[in-house]
Amino acid sequence: MRLTRSRRHPIGFLRGVVEDATSFAADAAAGFRRNGLMTAAAVTTVMVALLVVGAAVLLGLNLARVASAVEAQVEVVAFLQEGLDGEGRARVTSALAGLPGVASVHFVTRDEALRRLQDQLGSGGGFDDLVKTNPLPDSVELQLTDPVLAPTVAQAVSRQPGVSEVTYGGQVVDRVVALSRSVRLVAGLLIAFLAGVALIVVVNTIRLTVIARRQEIEIMHLVGATRWFIRWPFLIEGLLQGAAAAGGAVIVLLLVYALGVARLGASLPFLPLVGMREVLEPVAAAVLLGGAGVGVLGSMIAIRRFLAT
Amino acid sequence: MVQLQDVTKSYPNGVVALRGISLRVEPGEFVFVVGPTGTGKSTLLKLLYRAEVPTRGRVFVGNRDVTRLPAGAVAGLRRSLGVVFQDFKLLPGRTVFENVAFALRVIGTPREAIRPRVQRALDLVGLADRAHHVPGHLSGGEQQRVSIARAIVNNPSLLLADEPTGNLDPNSSWEIMQVLSRVNLRGTTVIMTTHNKTVVDILRRRVVQLADGQIVRDQVRGLYALDA
Numbered sequence A: 001m002r003l004t005r006s007r008r009h010p011i012g013f014l015r016g017v018v019e020d021a022t023s024f025a026a027d028a029a030a031g032f033r034r035n036g037l038m039t040a041a042a043v044t045t046v047m048v049a050l051l052v053v054g055a056a057v058l059l060g061l062n063l064a065r066v067a068s069a070v071e072a073q074v075e076v077v078a079f080l081q082e083g084l085d086g087e088g089r090a091r092v093t094s095a096l097a098g099l100p101g102v103a104s105v106h107f108v109t110r111d112e113a114l115r116r117l118q119d120q121l122g123s124g125g126g127f128d129d130l131v132k133t134n135p136l137p138d139s140v141e142l143q144l145t146d147p148v149l150a151p152t153v154a155q156a157v158s159r160q161p162g163v164s165e166v167t168y169g170g171q172v173v174d175r176v177v178a179l180s181r182s183v184r185l186v187a188g189l190l191i192a193f194l195a196g197v198a199l200i201v202v203v204n205t206i207r208l209t210v211i212a213r214r215q216e217i218e219i220m221h222l223v224g225a226t227r228w229f230i231r232w233p234f235l236i237e238g239l240l241q242g243a244a245a246a247g248g249a250v251i252v253l254l255l256v257y258a259l260g261v262a263r264l265g266a267s268l269p270f271l272p273l274v275g276m277r278e279v280l281e282p283v284a285a286a287v288l289l290g291g292a293g294v295g296v297l298g299s300m301i302a303i304r305r306f307l308a309t
Numbered sequence B: 001m002v003q004l005q006d007v008t009k010s011y012p013n014g015v016v017a018l019r020g021i022s023l024r025v026e027p028g029e030f031v032f033v034v035g036p037t038g039t040g041k042s043t044l045l046k047l048l049y050r051a052e053v054p055t056r057g058r059v060f061v062g063n064r065d066v067t068r069l070p071a072g073a074v075a076g077l078r079r080s081l082g083v084v085f086q087d088f089k090l091l092p093g094r095t096v097f098e099n100v101a102f103a104l105r106v107i108g109t110p111r112e113a114i115r116p117r118v119q120r121a122l123d124l125v126g127l128a129d130r131a132h133h134v135p136g137h138l139s140g141g142e143q144q145r146v147s148i149a150r151a152i153v154n155n156p157s158l159l160l161a162d163e164p165t166g167n168l169d170p171n172s173s174w175e176i177m178q179v180l181s182r183v184n185l186r187g188t189t190v191i192m193t194t195h196n197k198t199v200v201d202i203l204r205r206r207v208v209q210l211a212d213g214q215i216v217r218d219q220v221r222g223l224y225a226l227d228a
Helices: A010-034 A036-072 A086-097 A110-121 A127-132 A147-158 A170-212 A214-222 A227-267 A276-307 B041-048 B071-079 B096-105 B111-124 B140-152 B170-185 B197-203
Strands: A075-080 A102-108 A139-144 A163-168 B002-010 B016-025 B030-034 B056-061 B081-085 B158-162 B189-194 B206-211 B214-219
Touching (some): A075 A086, A075 A147, A086 A102, A086 A139, A170 A276, A214 A276, A227 B071, B016 B041, B016 B214, B030 B041, B111 B170, B140 B158, B140 B170, B158 B170, B170 B197
Parallel strands (some): B158 B189
Antiparallel strands (some): A075 A139, B002 B056
């Protein structure tokens, strides 16, 4: 029986690995050169697919940020019935403060509520009438221990005597959550489709290299090279294509995002955008992983048929 | 060395290449497999190096049950035998030395062990002085000797040759037969399919004759045909 390299001597084995690695890299680079146009097409296609992946990640991160910002602002507002005297208002307020899930309460007089409204809408006039016949009721604002409790607390509040109406910011949160869910769905479908296209192009590109080297592959099989030995150079070629596409996609995405953040931040300062530094890592990870995955999978498929014999 | 038990091979297109063949080849034997084209000679060899799997029956090479060999173990089987083809299957862009070394390189032989072994194989086939030529500059007979050197550089115990003289003129064919005999004398079992009546009749080795997928004759020191 023949001894394998590893069992013979470890230094020889190490040197062999280095030699193999360099020859793999040389083979892969040769493949890159040989099918220049096809390779460019494959890299571009994969890059487009990865741009969508990265954009989806960016959008998802920002929607999550918006949702949590809105959630943090969630409070339940209880509008009180009209005609309560000072004692009645105090009684209702302390009853509300005692409800489970309520962190703190803040009593807002109808005058204060009107003033806030004026502040929000600006001094466009026309408020003079309202000041005389203020239509707003007194209200109590409840800060919650956990925004998730909003619906439950709202229900309990509505059952309290002296409370006429309850609202909470939950509707907004629900909408943001629903939006990010549909963004995820659309992005998922788009990514699946583009990944399929990218895969086909990668498979065809690598297959050109495989066909160019099919004599060598046949002889390798014949003399007993292992299937992994034969596969390696092609996997590396696929990996390089995927990585090149991913690198391009990351650069484009981050440039566009930096510009976008600067523009949007200037015109819509209240929008809670995720900063560049926080965005870099998840986007790069998703895009690089996607690129490497498409590259490796593509070359596996491309060589599969040639490994059969 | 080699054993086939009631082996049948039919291809998906309906062609039945072998019908219930049983054959036993002892270590160190030299066996000619003869018969007209399309009688299953090549299929017989393909079963031995596991390019094909029998439809029925079992095939043993050495102590391996080739029929039950998992895909990952095929490489191990191929390292224990050498194969030579009618069309040489050499890499045109590489020198004679590189073509032979290729077989060692791709199974992970350490570099320092490759040179002496390639040298020895080229000496055995008488091409040491052609080491740095490319196959295109060699005659057909020389190219076939390179392919034999590649097949034996790994010291296999079995050499399979599928019509090795099929493309060669009589002189070159004799060179090849001399090389194969030398390989056989070193103890390597040789199984060779051929159409070459002259070669078979002069060498007088064991002859297995196939007709229509069956063994119709198995003769020690045989001739190409009985009525010859």
